[in-house]
Amino acid sequence: MSEHSDFTVSAPFFYRGEVVEGDESIHRSRDLGVSFATPRFAFDKAIPPRTEVPPLLNVPTDEIIDFLVETGQRLVAPDNEHVHDCFDRMASTHILPRSVFENVGKHAVAYLDKRILKAELEQNFPDTRALDRWVPLQDFTGRKAWVRAFAPRLIHVLPGNSPGVAIKSVAQGALVKGINLFKMSSADPFYMVAILRTMAAIDPEHPIVRSMSAAYWRGGDAAVENVIYRPQYFDKIVAWGGGDAINNVVKYIGPGFQLVSFDPKTSISMIGREALVSEETMEAAADRASADLMMLNQEACAASRFQFVEGPQDLVDRFSEKFHRRIAERAALSGDVRPLSSDLKEEVEALMMMDDEYGVWGRSDGKGLVIRSDQPVDFHPINKIGNVVRVDSLDDAVRYVNVATQTIGFYPSDRMADYRDRLSAGGAQRVCPLGEAGPSTFGTPWDGMYPLHRFVNWAVNENGPVDGGTEDNEVYLNA
Missing domain, CATH: 3.40.309.10 (Aldehyde Dehydrogenase; Chain A, domain 2)
Structure with a gap:
């Protein structure tokens, strides 16, 4: 252990089911300037090869929702040591009092409700079957195609103001069946790992667990971002945060690497x-x-x-x-x-x-x-x-x-x-x-978009015109 371990709080990383502890890097929290220690960023663990089919691709969305609901129940369980330990650590780095962010975290778990998650999918996708399989379509000329909302590779740049964003980001990343890397904030480099450790405690081999990683690096750290912010590794950055956070990622955006921004409002x-x-x-x-x-x-x-x-x-x-x-x-x-x-x-x-x-x-x-x-x-x-x-x-x-x-x-x-x-x-x-800025109608757009619809990669398999007459067309469309 280094000399820093006695007076800095430790923030472990999580790579697709593996918890990594370490104090090789020392950082300072955004608002309070409190030191916290992390392991070195492991590129080989954070970046899955492009040849790998996303672990969640062929897992039915109903099974994903069931696992998210169980995760929500475990997150608020009185004996969840991962969450309790997380809040203990967060109390030293977060600008809000513990009672506030702890209460927000508990209330945010309500998002992991089967009715809410289904409403999100139904409002974001005209045909939710496209998440589970290739859906047949045919245009007025008789030309046919198969369309799928394909699992994306996402980097989520999280804000530090609310634990609720971590809950929502995990759920959304799972619902679109993505491979997800969560960049935690210096104000809260703990809660996302607590969520993922809770999931791993349920089933360490679950495809959701194997689809998620969480780490911290300083925003703008070229040694990390010049490597991972590339289209050969990830498809999109889902960025929350202030102007500096958004401006930092914009310079990496180009063909094949898109930005979905929940920018300052x-x-x-x-x-x-x-x-x-x-x-x-x-x-x-x-x-x-x-x-x-x-x-x-x-x-x-x-x-x-x-x-x-x-x-x-x-x-x-x-x-x-x-x-x-x-x-x-x-x-x-x-x-x-x-x-x-x-x-x-x-x-x-x-x-x-x-x-x-x-x-x-x-x-x-x-x-x-x-x-x-x-x-x-x-x-x-x-x-x-x-x-x-x-x-x-x-x-x-x-x-x-x-x-x-x-x-x-x-x-x-x-x-x-x-x-x-x-x-x-x-x-x-x-x-x-007035007075209802907090709750919102489930499934409605946020920041001017349907987020899940933006997260996925829309893939098309063109298959040419349908042979035969009306009867063949009906068979195709009902496939």
């Missing part, structure tokens, strides 16, 4: 004047808005940053006061008492001195803050900060929507239909009732 709220007609409606809207803002303590991409409120300033200020109180209540319950970063604190305190232009509720202490302004502030609200932007009409808020706008929480719901076309034209990808 900003979510907002649009609150109509109907919310301000009484104390009761203000309280209800403020509570819903605070729920959207406090998603993962405002670390999630769907967490609202800006709240556009329609109405006169005196009523908007009353709403802002109630909104701040609700945020502070949720913040206190979460146990997250992080102070603002020094740069963000300076930005906020400068605004607090400009009473004639801004209204401010709360302090720059990370316990909840609301800033009221006539246009969005020029910094990124995070760590429980809401920016209430007063507008005369919600029409005025539409101009702030762009291709980076992911989720819009809208109040009242019966006005959504009047705005959804304009919001979508501006670039917004999702409009939902």
Whole structure:
């Protein structure tokens, strides 16, 4: 063991059923700068040969779903030492309190539900049979073909803000029958391995286990990325994360090597004047808005940053006061008492001195803050900060929507239909009732796409025109 082992947390890797421990490499976590130790990256273990047929290719999707459901049950079992150990280690590297990310991890396991997984497949694929076999098609000229959603080779660049992404990524990688390499984040180089170790404990030889690897390397490390980010090894990068993470992988994209990007997004709220007609409606809207803002303590991409409120300033200020109180209540319950970063604190305190232009509720202490302004502030609200932007009409808020706008929480719901076309034209990808930014309808697009449909490689076997008459065609199409 090296000298680092006494004061650094260890982060093992997982290669297709094999757990690899080691402390040859020392890294620092993204947010807290805490050291953690990993083994060296093993290229021979992480890169399966192209000649290998994907282990999951001929496993029926129903069997894959059953295994994922069992995995979910094991992940929340009280005696799962892999998960408990993971959370112990994550507590030293993650910016969120243990109670928060542990709770998020437990709730995320609900995704591993047979009904949810089937809904994902049914909405992503016009004919889900294409995942299990070659499906016959015939065009109007009589020419026929066989089509398959073929198992891809995927590198998943994971974010560090939510354990839930790890759960979803494992499920999606398995559902498309891919060979998967998960690049873990420096904020969380543990949870993905805990999931895969849980799977291996169920069946170490299962094709899902033999299809999955998880490792950490520093983003931008040319010694690793110049080797593995190549089409002879992988088909696509599925990238989550901030601008630097996405920009880093873009330079590797070329023929045969594609990017599926869940890139940086900003979510907002649009609150109509109907919310301000009484104390009761203000309280209800403020509570819903605070729920959207406090998603993962405002670390999630769907967490609202800006709240556009329609109405006169005196009523908007009353709403802002109630909104701040609700945020502070949720913040206190979460146990997250992080102070603002020094740069963000300076930005906020400068605004607090400009009473004639801004209204401010709360302090720059990370316990909840609301800033009221006539246009969005020029910094990124995070760590429980809401920016209430007063507008005369919600029409005025539409101009702030762009291709980076992911989720819009809208109040009242019966006005959504009047705005959804304009919001979508501006670039917004999702409009939902205020307070419902967290849950989403199962199987719907995310970040403007059906992800599973994008993950697979669509393969075609052309077979020429059908011989014979109508009867032969019917036999073919019913094959």
